[in-house]
Amino acid sequence: GTFLFILAVGLTLNMPVIWILVFRVKRWNRSTIFLCNLVLADITWILTLPFLIYYHLNQLHWIFGDALCKITRTIYHVCYYCSIYFVTCLSVDRYLAIVHPLKSLWLLNKQQSLLISLSIWAVTSLASVPVPFVASTQICPDNKTICSLYVFSSSTYITLPFSMCCTVVGCLLPFIAICYCYCSSVRTLQKTGLHHFQKRDKLTKLMYSVLIIFALLYFPYHLSRNTCIFLRALWPNGNRSIENADTVFFVEVAVCSLNTCINPLFCFLAGGDFRDQVCKIASSYCHTKTWRSQQQRTSVYPV
Template identity: 30%
Template structure:
């Protein structure tokens, strides 16, 4: 019996010193390591290189064209600046994903990077709404929102977009904190006393930041396509929608997975206790790190937009090649073919109708006057 007691005591002591929590954490870290430590940093690095090259080339072309500035150039410039700001924060998110950077985030730097993430999203979708609304009014209602005669309205619209974007990011400036418990993390911290802020900031993003602008874009693009299908519009109007529509589609393809995941996470956590959680940056909030992966995909639009301009805008492509070859281009036509603030040429049908009375009058005029 004494031997039995000794054996049992030794067995219980061995179990008492075994740390199950450490074993569980080790398995979890091993499963999440490929996406966090390899895939996300590589994705951010690729986006950073391609995005900086593309947007840098775009700004260089705009700088050459500064003497003949157009309304479209103004909107493209603001979109590019917003993308460059987002690209500048990608190295920090990539370093955080590796979980090896203990110095990456201070409190203020965490707030800046988190706010820029959302500012880029808001600026992107609101500027696309402004462009689509101008094309909708021009093609469907034959009126223009922006004009070369009054370029101030375009600048006011762009500045208003930046202001609204800054206002919508106020909750992130307040609740984003840098935590350095086990690994450095930049997360939102909600306490029991401010539980409503968590749901309120999410609803603000889902409604004003995503759903309402998305509905406006869908309505404008749908009405433009229907109008072009029913009538033969000018070539410039058709080119404009062929450029705007891919920009809108690519924007939604990049950001839709993240917003859907964020909506699901909002409903799942709405009835739970307040905690430290993710809202808009690469962290672990949902299973298999869905928010972290989809936020990385959302940032991809910052490097895809210049590639779309090269593929869709022939004038921009010609001027880019001329700049690389160090030659000059004398064409003053629009680089982007968006048609924003530009009067489209009259349709062919209208030209034919105007030509008929002119020809009838010509027949009545004596030949000596020709």
């Protein structure tokens, strides 16, 4: 049910965003590049959802083969961490623009932003290499084929250090960087006077949005994932606590996937040019609707 919701709402929100970024925003800057990559990461994962939706509707019986199972699980892992990194890049972009406005022009230009984006995709993909080796199809006693997550693998000597490393590098460090950027930015804006109040207010909203997303989506997901693997390492034969941890993790996977529906919010909060284009489109739509309404009234009640 959650995946169906994400497929419908995620595509509905992200496709117009990518259209506006590509076709309506004329002057691309570094934030536009990061926003575009954030949306691309979300759309890429959303496009794998039909396979997972059918898999769950088919009572966890995977019919698409081992290769597609590995690809689907790997795409989720890559896009999930790309999403976190691009949100972090947007935070760094805001930090540089506010705290180091002059230095930011040469510290992080468009070419460097593009290079950073490509590096994030490359490094995240390289770091996800273990996923297809431990996530694969398995045949159950009832002849049902499941597409297992690496979290449920018995190879905990691989999955535990891998998951812990991803937690530190892919979640904790970006969160610390984001907190530093936003705190420094707000402190700088407080010193500049009342004429930056509106800018500070927008930045504060963006900061709180990121903190809430980390608190509700990213941290619980990593905690439940590490717990599942840790319990398997302690009790390889399995027990009741492992089953409970697995259930919690399944819930967290569904909840955490909602970030693909929430990330378009960053486009509106962080992208000034994007926000301007949305306002122009909305204004144009309202103007057209008002004009048509007046035309209809004129035709019904001619002067």
